[in-house]
Amino acid sequence: MESIVILVLLTLLAAVLVAVVRTRSLFAAVVLLSAFSFLMASVMLVLDAVDVAMTEAAVGAGISAVLFLSALHLTKTTEAPPRRSALLPLAVAGITGAALLFGVSDLPPFGIAETPMHRAGPDYIARVPAETGIPNVVTAVLGSYRGFDTLGETVVVFAGALAVLALLKRRGG
Amino acid sequence: MRLDIVLRVAAKLILPLMLVFALYVQFHGDYGPGGGFQAGAIAAGAVILYGLVYGLSAAQRLVPVAAVETMVPLGVLVFAAVGVAGLLLGDNYLDYDKLAHDAVHGQEWGVFLVEAGVFITVFSTMLAIFYAFAGRGIKE
Numbered sequence: 210m211e212s213i214v215i216l217v218l219l220t221l222l223a224a225v226l227v228a229v230v231r232t233r234s235l236f237a238a239v240v241l242l243s244a245f246s247f248l249m250a251s252v253m254l255v256l257d258a259v260d261v262a263m264t265e266a267a268v269g270a271g272i273s274a275v276l277f278l279s280a281l282h283l284t285k286t287t288e289a290p291p292r293r294s295a296l297l298p299l300a301v302a303g304i305t306g307a308a309l310l311f312g313v314s315d316l317p318p319f320g321i322a323e324t325p326m327h328r329a330g331p332d333y334i335a336r337v338p339a340e341t342g343i344p345n346v347v348t349a350v351l352g353s354y355r356g357f358d359t360l361g362e363t364v365v366v367f368a369g370a371l372a373v374l375a376l377l378k379r380r381g382g
Numbered sequence: 383m384r385l386d387i388v389l390r391v392a393a394k395l396i397l398p399l400m401l402v403f404a405l406y407v408q409f410h411g412d413y414g415p416g417g418g419f420q421a422g423a424i425a426a427g428a429v430i431l432y433g434l435v436y437g438l439s440a441a442q443r444l445v446p447v448a449a450v451e452t453m454v455p456l457g458v459l460v461f462a463a464v465g466v467a468g469l470l471l472g473d474n475y476l477d478y479d480k481l482a483h484d485a486v487h488g489q490e491w492g493v494f495l496v497e498a499g500v501f502i503t504v505f506s507t508m509l510a511i512f513y514a515f516a517g518r519g520i521k522e
Contacts, residue, residue, distance in 0.1 A: 259415035263407070267423035272508050275430055279515035341489035343412045351417065352493035356476035359496065360461050362419075363503050370454045370507035377514035 211255060218252050236286045239277040246270035260347055386435070393435040400428035408501055412493065418500030425501075426508030438516045447513055450506045457503025464495045 222245060229241045246269030253262035317324040333354065334346055343349040351359050404425035407416035433441030464476070471480040478492025479485040 260417065260420065263416060263420040264423060267420060267427055268508075271427045272423060272430060272512070275434065276511060276515055279512070279518075283515075283518055340485065341493070342486040343490065343493060345412055345414065347415070348411050348417050348493060348497075349489075352496050353478060353489055356465070356492075356496060359500065360458075360465070360476065363458050363461050363500050366503050366507050367454055367458045370503075370510045373511045373514055374451070377518060 214255050215252065218248055218255065222248050222252070233288045234286065235281055235288055236278075238288075239274055239281065242277070243270045243274040246273070389435050393431055397428055397432060400424060400431070404428065408497065411497060412490070418497035419504050421497075422501040422504030423508060426505045426512070429509055430512050433512065433516065438513070442513065445509060450509045450513065453502050453506035454510055455503075457499045457501070457506065460499035460502060461496050464492055464499070468492070 225241050225245045225248065229238050229245065232238050232241065246265055249269065250262040250266040253259075253265055321327070333350055337343060337346045337349045341349045341353055343353075404421045407424060408418065408421035411417035411421070429441055429445055432444060464478070464481075466475070467481060468477045468479075469475050473480045476492075476496075478488045481488040481491045
């Protein structure tokens, strides 16, 4: 049952992506990208990654769509016809895609228990209730055991805000 | 005549629910899914929705620009300060065992404060980016 749901969702994702690539209306592209994020959030939900699904739905489908629309408000809403040949971008995209596929081939098979990630999991599940008293293992790992990583992520968010403010904020009216 | 009455009424209905849900995700993160990042994004989404329906200036009266720009570094500082508090109490950086009378309560306090720091920075960053984008379209 789960694999059927995943197959349907992935097919819809592919269909939405083809539509995003083919449309010339940027407004439609933004709405389709938002739909893409909602489908992606559903995929995460089926894979039991509820935290990631919530983030994807709130940030990917909600806030990024609003930011894209704000950017569209400042420009035109239809894509201009390309001025140069698409060969160079095509080559860059092709090489990047090939490199990503090459990288994916090195990942462990999906759902295999032997990977380092899954070897550490039972250890955390055994330790978390006694050591932290926090029932949600994800929160305990992110907040406590991997506190440094989460601090780093917060600094990344902070740096993102700084960069956008430095670029977009008008100085002194 | 304004035609956005449906939007306005729907936004008024949904906004309190969004804010309460953000609080739930923040404070129930120890038990269910969620945490500071998700809660910050949802709360920022609520304010952004308010800004979209009622105008940017209304949103900026609710959460002033100065407050947003103070909160962006404040969250990181809260997070880092929890680590320093651990250091001062004779533990490792970002180790929460000694923040309370026993290790389990210390961990709960540490994670709670750290998630609060994440919430503050994520919430204000989303809003700062929205304000920066939306503010550019307005000619003064």
